[in-house]
Amino acid sequence: xxxxxxxxxxxxxNHPPVEQTGVEERTVRFTKRSIKGPSKMQGLxxxxxxxxLTTLEGKDTPGKVNQLCTKAVHLHxxxxxxxxxxxxxxxxxxxxxxxxxxxxxxxKVASVATAFPSGxxxxxxxxxxxxxxxxxxxxxxxxxxxxxxxLAGEYAYVFDEIASVKEVCGTARLKVILETGExxxxxxxxxxxxxxxxxxxxxxxxxxxxxQPAATLPVTLVMLETIRDHYHKTGKKVGMKPAGGISKSKLxxxxxxxxxxxxxxxxxxxxWFRFGASSLANxxxxxxxxxxxxxxxxxxYFSID
Amino acid sequence: MAKQSRLEVWKTYKNxxxxxxxxxxxxxxxxxxxxxxxxxxxxxxxxxxxxxDGVSAARSxxxxxxxxxxxxxxxxxxxxxxxxxGRKKQLSDLLVTQGYTAAAATQEINRSTDRLIxxxxxxxxYQSLFSAVNPVASAHxxxxxxxxxxxxxxLAPANASLLGVVSLMAPCIAGGNTCLILADQEKPLxxxxxxxxxxxxxxxxxxxxxxxxxxQELIDWISSHVDVNAMVCFDQEKADWQKIQEIGAGHIKRTxxxxxxxxxxxxxxxxxxxxxxxxxxxxxxxxQTIGGKGGAY
Numbered sequence: 001x002x003x004x005x006x007x008x009x010x011x012x013x014n015h016p017p018v019e020q021t022g023v024e025e026r027t028v029r030f031t032k033r034s035i036k037g038p039s040k041m042q043g044l045x046x047x048x049x050x051x052x053l054t055t056l057e058g059k060d061t062p063g064k065v066n067q068l069c070t071k072a073v074h075l076h077x078x079x080x081x082x083x084x085x086x087x088x089x090x091x092x093x094x095x096x097x098x099x100x101x102x103x104x105x106x107x108k109v110a111s112v113a114t115a116f117p118s119g120x121x122x123x124x125x126x127x128x129x130x131x132x133x134x135x136x137x138x139x140x141x142x143x144x145x146x147x148x149x150x151l152a153g154e155y156a157y158v159f160d161e162i163a164s165v166k167e168v169c170g171t172a173r174l175k176v177i178l179e180t181g182e183x184x185x186x187x188x189x190x191x192x193x194x195x196x197x198x199x200x201x202x203x204x205x206x207x208x209x210x211x212q213p214a215a216t217l218p219v220t221l222v223m224l225e226t227i228r229d230h231y232h233k234t235g236k237k238v239g240m241k242p243a244g245g246i247s248k249s250k251l252x253x254x255x256x257x258x259x260x261x262x263x264x265x266x267x268x269x270x271x272w273f274r275f276g277a278s279s280l281a282n283x284x285x286x287x288x289x290x291x292x293x294x295x296x297x298x299x300x301y302f303s304i305d
Numbered sequence: 306m307a308k309q310s311r312l313e314v315w316k317t318y319k320n321x322x323x324x325x326x327x328x329x330x331x332x333x334x335x336x337x338x339x340x341x342x343x344x345x346x347x348x349x350x351x352x353x354x355x356x357x358d359g360v361s362a363a364r365s366x367x368x369x370x371x372x373x374x375x376x377x378x379x380x381x382x383x384x385x386x387x388x389x390x391g392r393k394k395q396l397s398d399l400l401v402t403q404g405y406t407a408a409a410a411t412q413e414i415n416r417s418t419d420r421l422i423x424x425x426x427x428x429x430x431y432q433s434l435f436s437a438v439n440p441v442a443s444a445h446x447x448x449x450x451x452x453x454x455x456x457x458x459x460l461a462p463a464n465a466s467l468l469g470v471v472s473l474m475a476p477c478i479a480g481g482n483t484c485l486i487l488a489d490q491e492k493p494l495x496x497x498x499x500x501x502x503x504x505x506x507x508x509x510x511x512x513x514x515x516x517x518x519x520x521q522e523l524i525d526w527i528s529s530h531v532d533v534n535a536m537v538c539f540d541q542e543k544a545d546w547q548k549i550q551e552i553g554a555g556h557i558k559r560t561x562x563x564x565x566x567x568x569x570x571x572x573x574x575x576x577x578x579x580x581x582x583x584x585x586x587x588x589x590x591x592x593q594t595i596g597g598k599g600g601a602y
Contacts, residue, residue: 295526295529295530296526296532298532299364
């Protein structure tokens with residue numbers, strides 16, 4: 001299927017204002033659901049299968065990436081029957097290494113691109129950056145939007161940029177990082193989500209993980225609602241990826257509750273929902289081990305990542 | 306109109322975890338009674354999740370506490386003693402409500418203060434005393450040095466409300482460990498109030514965590530917790546003690562049973578209590594002629 005570059009239509013920005021208090025109160029409700037026993041176990045395993053295990057540091061080395069890939073395949077072999085994570089998320093220069101290390105597994109390789117994390121460069125460079133990742137075999141591309149342009153009101157520019165990157169991606173799925181921590185209000189988040197979706201995003205993603213606040217429940221809810229409205233209007237599904245700041249299993253389960261109650265069971269699948277995280281995996285593994293063995297675990301017995 | 310009598314304001318006794326005073330996660334409480342069987346307070350009946358939170362607070366605090374100099378840890382222990390001295394009256398009243406005579410209460414507080422000072426002094430000395438430079442048959446320096454174990458789970462003894470807690474805590478934190486203490490079930494009030502002393506005495510949050518609750522309910526959760534590196538208790542029933550050791554063996558937890566009868570005596574304090582909660586690390590360092598001809602430095 002070839003991608004036909006869409007044209008920006010300011011109509012997509014028309015939406016009722018987002019009521020912040022309402023969103024916040026709604027998200028508090030998601031944290032009150034009681035998930036115990038087998039449901040909790042199922043939820044934890046689902047969280048594991050949805051993780052994009054991430055390393056995005058200036059100090060990343062081939063060794064580090066290889067180690068992370070090994071971890072992705074062998075999460076914690078002491079507990080049999082664990083799923084693998086959904087994907088490994090790295091810088092473009094590490095794609096070929098990750099690709100080689102994950103050969104034979106079903107784990108995807110996601111690469112950030114477009115001058116991650118700031119996105120402060122020309123479109124030409126951004127497209128070259130994306131091309132590099134895709135040519136090296138990235139299955140998924142995580143791009144950042146130009147927040148500066150967005151905040152200056154140049155929505156058409158942002159839209160075209162996303163569409164151009166999507167064109168270069170080919171068969172690779174495109175995740176569009178809004179960096180909600182820099183957008184200011186939930187209304188802006190809604191606007192940016194609409195632009196990304198209309199421009200061809202396969203996933204919308206909250207944050208780079210380099211800015212605080214990163215993913216929060218309210219921000220994610222607004223994005224999920226944008227996805228839902230788009231689905232109702234067009235019948236097309238878009239994925240969601242909260243990233244950054246989700247390091248505890250309990251919080252991850254709250255996110256799953258929110259996805260289920262906003263979008264429904266179909267989205268409870270790694271094809272449509274991901275967690276961008278590095279330390280979350282170990283916390284979930286410790287919880288799974290606790291549920292399996294009956295006693296509280298120590299981080300000292302889990303791989304360092 | 307009849308004059309209304311003033312309602313007493315009763316204190317709520319809460320846990321001490323991570324430098325804060327939370328209620329138990331479970332929302333449960335139990336009544337503490339005095340010798341006459343009259344309820345004198347309600348305290349938290351902690352659950353396994355409070356144990357979990359306490360251990361994780363102790364674990365987060367451990368690294369920074371362990372990296373402080375022994376001298377600084379000594380200063381802080383001394384400060385606890387100072388603050389305890391200032392709260393003599395409050396704690397003495399509490400002990401009396403729980404069945405101590407006034408004289409016994411004063412004695413217990415004095416002993417506790419002295420014990421803190423005693424261990425404050427040891428903080429920067431036990432390492433030099435128990436370290437060794439070992440003779441080896443190669444060109445190496447070989448050192449053995451005691452280092453803290455990490456997080457220690459502690460069960461306070463009965464009938465030594467305050468002194469028991471102090472005698473557990475002081476050698477533990479003097480050696481760079483952090484701890485989770487389960488206060489005596491029957492007489493927990495002094496332990497919980499002691500937490501307020503710790504709180505105002507420069508002890509970083511999480512270094513000492515104190516819970517109240519039922520020993521029989523929580524003992525398995527503490528002894529089976531893999532992230533608790535050692536466990537100390539007093540005079541357990543034979544079957545309980547065996548169980549603590551068995552469960553602990555699964556993840557090489559060090560287990561100790563100290564003698565409660567010695568608490569009030571000189572034998573109740575010793576650097577060997579510090580050493581119980583230390584691991585010996587041995588280091589090999591190649592010898593080179595420093596600064597000499599051909600030296601690499």
